[in-house]
Amino acid sequence: xxxxxxxxxxxxxxxxxxxxxxxxxxxxxxxxxxxxxxxxxxxxxxxxxxxxxxxxxxxxxxxxxxxxxxxxxxxxxxxxxxxxxxxxxxxxxxxxxxxxxxxxxxxxxxxxxxxxxxxxxxxxxxxxxxxxxxxxxxxxxxxxxxxxxxxxxxxxxxxxxxxxxxxxxxxxxxxxxxxxxxxxxxxxxxxxxxxxxxxxxxxxxxxxxxxxxxxxxxxxxx
Numbered sequence: 018x019x020x021x022x023x024x025x026x027x028x029x030x031x032x033x034x035x036x037x038x039x040x041x042x043x044x045x046x047x048x049x050x051x052x053x054x055x056x057x058x059x060x061x062x063x064x065x066x067x068x069x070x071x072x073x074x075x076x077x078x079x080x081x082x083x084x085x086x087x088x089x090x091x092x093x094x095x096x097x098x099x100x101x102x103x104x105x106x107x108x109x110x111x112x113x114x115x116x117x118x119x120x121x122x123x124x125x126x127x128x129x130x131x132x133x134x135x136x137x138x139x140x141x142x143x144x145x146x147x148x149x150x151x152x153x154x155x156x157x158x159x160x161x162x163x164x165x166x167x168x169x170x171x172x173x174x175x176x177x178x179x180x181x182x183x184x185x186x187x188x189x190x191x192x193x194x195x196x197x198x199x200x201x202x203x204x205x206x207x208x209x210x211x212x213x214x215x216x217x218x219x220x221x222x223x224x225x226x227x228x229x230x231x232x233x234x235x236x237x238x239x
Contacts, residue, residue, distance in 0.1 A: 021151045022142070023060065024161050024187045025204070027072040028052040028079065033183060039092055039157070040100035044075045051184055052079035055205035059186075063150030068092060068157045076184070077155040080204075084155060089141045092157035096128025121173035131163075131176050138163035146192065161187050161200075168196035 029048030032039050044052070052075075059080065067077045067084035069091050077084040098106050106126075107114045113125035121131040138160055145152055154160075158181035165171070165179055168189050180201070181187075188199040 018146075018149060019190060019192050020146050020148065021190045022145050022164075022188070023062070023151065023153050024164060024189075025059070025076070025080070025153070025155045026158050026161055026181050026183055026185050026187075027068075027070075027076040027155065028184045030072045032072075035102065036104075037102050038095045038098050038100060039070060039072070041071050043071055044079070048072075048183065049075065049079050051205070052076050055184065056081040058205055059153060060151060062153035064148065064152045066090060066152065066154040066156075068155065068160060070157060073155045073157060080155070082153070082155065084153075087141070087154070089137055090154060090156050090160055093131070093134050093159045094128035096124070096126035098126040098128070118177060119174070121176065132173055134159060135163045135166050135173055135176070139167040142167055142189075146194070164189060165198065165200065168198055 027033075027048075028044050028051050030044045031037075031042045033048075034045070056079065059082075065077070065082050065084040066087040067073050067082075067090070069086040069088060074084075074086070103114065110125070116123045117125050121135070124130040124133075142164060159176075161181045162176050162179045164187070166173060166176055168191070182201060182203075184204050185200075186202040186204060188202070189196050191197055
C-alpha cells in the first residue's frame with residue numbers, strides 16, 4: 018500500500034513578515050487573498066488535517082478545505098520566546114539562542130526541542146503509512162521540516178537549513194518506511210512549475226519556529 022501525503026504551509030501573516038515567533042495572529046489581507054486564489058487547485062483528499070494554529074486554520078478555510086485539527090501537528094512550542102523576534106531574544110540571551118540553533122535536544126525557551134518535535138511528527142507520519150487514500154494537511158513550516166528530516170533520515174541538525182516558503186506544497190509518498198519527497202511547490206497558478214526544490218538554505222540557514230530566517234538564512238523563502 019502506497020501512502021500519499023501533501024503538506025501545505027500557511028499563507029503570510031504579520032508574524033511571518035516581522036520574523037516573529039508565532040503569536041497567534043491572523044493572516045494578513047494579501048496572505049488570505051493568495052490562499053483564496055489557490056482554492057480548488059489542490060488534489061482531492063480522503064482526509065484533511067490542520068495544525069491547531071490560527072494561521073493554519075485560516076489558510077485551510079481560505080483554500081476551501083474542511084479540515085480536522087490534529088494536536089500532534091501543532092507548531093513548535095517556543096515557551097517564553099513566543100511572540101518575540103529572534104533578534105530580540107538574541108540580544109538578551111545570546112548563549113541560549115546559540116545552543117538552541119545548534120543542539121536539537123536543547124529547549125532553553127522552556128518549550129519543546131527540535132528533537133522532541135521531530136519525534137512527535139515522525140510518529141504521526143508512521144500512522145499515515147497505515148492509512149489508505151491521500152492525506153492533505155495544512156501545517157506549520159516546522160512540521161514540514163520535521164517530515165523532511167524523517168523521510169530523508171537526515172540528522173536533526175539540518176532542521177534549520179530547510180526553507181519552507183509560505184503557501185507551498187510538499188508531497189511525500191511511499192510504503193514500508195521508504196519515502197519519496199517533492200518540496201516547495203507553489204500553490205495556485207504558480208503551482209504548475211515542474212521543478213523540484215529541496216529548499217535547503219545557504220549560509221548558516223537559521224530560522225525560527227515560524228519558518229523564518231533571521232538574517233542568516235531565509236526560512237520563508239522571501
